[in-house]
Amino acid sequence: MSQDTDEKEETLFEAPPIAEQERMCEAILFASAEPVTVKEMSARMPHGCDVVEALVHLRKRYEGRGVQVIKVGEAWAMRTAPDLGFLMQKETVETRKLSRAAIETLAIVAYHQPVTRAEIEEIRGVSVSRGTVDQLLEMEWIRFGRRKMTPGRPVTFVVTQSFLDHFGLESARDLPGLKELRSAGLLENRPPPGAMSPDDDSEDGGDTDQSDMFED
């Protein structure tokens, strides 16, 4: 497999054997507290390495160990096995207590992304305070997404890689209950009946945006 890649790329030197590539990925992931993207790993490893294949091998090797290789969005990381958390009291960082409003806002962004502030308010039934959004932005759990193509082109919010990393999610598609919520129609942005909003046509329930977003 890595042979093919070599031939395709016509590298001057042969890539190291896959076992060695695996060692390299191991060292890079091990050394970093932050997830490392495949792209960055490729850049640091010798030319012609098949990083993804090496990572798949590596993940397998760490299965059931005290440390695990996990995928976080486009990046990979090593993390201790969750069942051993009790050993780490010493390492536990006191996280800032999030308000109920912040937690709900975070969940809404995660499940409805990309979502505008107006949509969050619509779902929660109250206005979203600036502080709540700022706090989530500051924690780097949410970030600005693309602007919506609706009148006023409002900014949207999406969750970040740090969010995925923090909650041990491989991608936003792995959010628990996502499928059920979608099939129950609860992720739709249904306009109130009789509301003659001009964007009624273009706003096909946000469903298309949704699937878009979760493809990433």
Place this chain on the structure above:
Amino acid sequence: MSQDTDEKEETLFEAPPIAEQERMCEAILFASAEPVTVKEMSARMPHGCDVVEALVHLRKRYEGRGVQVIKVGEAWAMRTAPDLGFLMQKETVETRKLSRAAIETLAIVAYHQPVTRAEIEEIRGVSVSRGTVDQLLEMEWIRFGRRKMTPGRPVTFVVTQSFLDHFGLESARDLPGLKELRSAGLLENRPPPGAMSPDDDSEDGGDTDQSDMFED
């Protein structure tokens, strides 16, 4: 073995199997911000664990991997394998133009090789700094040639194969001569008083290559 320990210490619960103890040591070593002593590990792990044995197993497991289990004084730690240190660097290459002094020195070596430092200074009319020569040596564009059979037997400099490769020359004799330089407008059209330069003679006939060369 862990059985023995249990019995000796008369613990209420049995210690976890050694494989599990190994996982625990692995997670602790991975997540700790400092090397951890056996004593500290014992205190954090369930009662009756044989930390030393678990660590020996763990060290063995990581032998030859990208990560190693090492003993640091009385404490234990995990580190990336020393031979993979190069992966912990992110190299950025910045290309700069060679200084004027270096270009002139290089040109003199190319046209007059083998040439001594004193001769270079003679031609440039200024002293040649050590740094300039060192830089060219380091770039492997010049190298030491044979010593001159003159008093003091000074070392000489000649250009290297890398130099020829970089400038797309087959040999230093392919360098355009003064005549060509002049006709290319690179020299003032002032006839040289006295004899022809030694290079002028040898340098004819490279005409076809020449035009190529000036393309660069």
Place this chain on the structure above:
Amino acid sequence: MSEDLFEEDQTEPTRVADRMAAEALIVDVDGFEGPLDLLLTLSRTQKVDLRKVSVLQLAQQYLAFVERAKQLRIELAADYLVMAAWLAFLKSRLLLPPDPTEEGPSGEELAAHLAFQLERLQAMREQAATLMARDQLGRDFFARGIPEDVMRVKRVTYTATLLDLMQGYARIRTKDEFRPYIMDRDAVFTLEQALERMRPLIGFAATWTDIATYLPEGFTSDPARLRSATASTFAASLELVKEGKAEIRQEDTFAPIQVRRRDR
């Protein structure tokens, strides 16, 4: 696995929350995050699936709540009153037979939308709880404790083109007269040599002395040698002035250049 955990976790607090909500209805109006939150709490008292919630009953409960708040002289925020008005309208729509001449959505449609909103909010609350019950980084699982920094190595490579080389060479060759390549280094008196010669001597020059007197022996007869020696001796003099070891002057154009030591 974490979902199972969550299920277990979730059932208990919900019951507690129920009890607390019932009390909150009476004492703590401010505890609600707006009318929708209040409606959601009220709907729980119906103890049915949110999809089967009776919106009519809910509207009545809400209106009763607002009525009670008024009796207790509790100041209600405007949006609570707006919701009350809207629910009163909805209630009448639901109770009266539909008027075919009337425009707009039917009571059933409006009720269905409210039910949807409540269900959606409830779903998001549950998801928020599930999310927070997940294993979290820094709490349940951990990152590398001693991260190794990735060193950023900046490597500078130098480059030049053949044209640079040509131009460099041309520059040298046009700077001074072209002459065949011969070694005539003995006709050159370098700046370094001149400095070496002048340094020990300048200490004795208490009075102004023509720099010509510093010319080395054997460099005064041959014009080329004289030129080189004069130039370097002059340059060396300037160098010594710069170092603060000497002073230099010239009375007039083309007059002899004189130096003397500088006393501090």
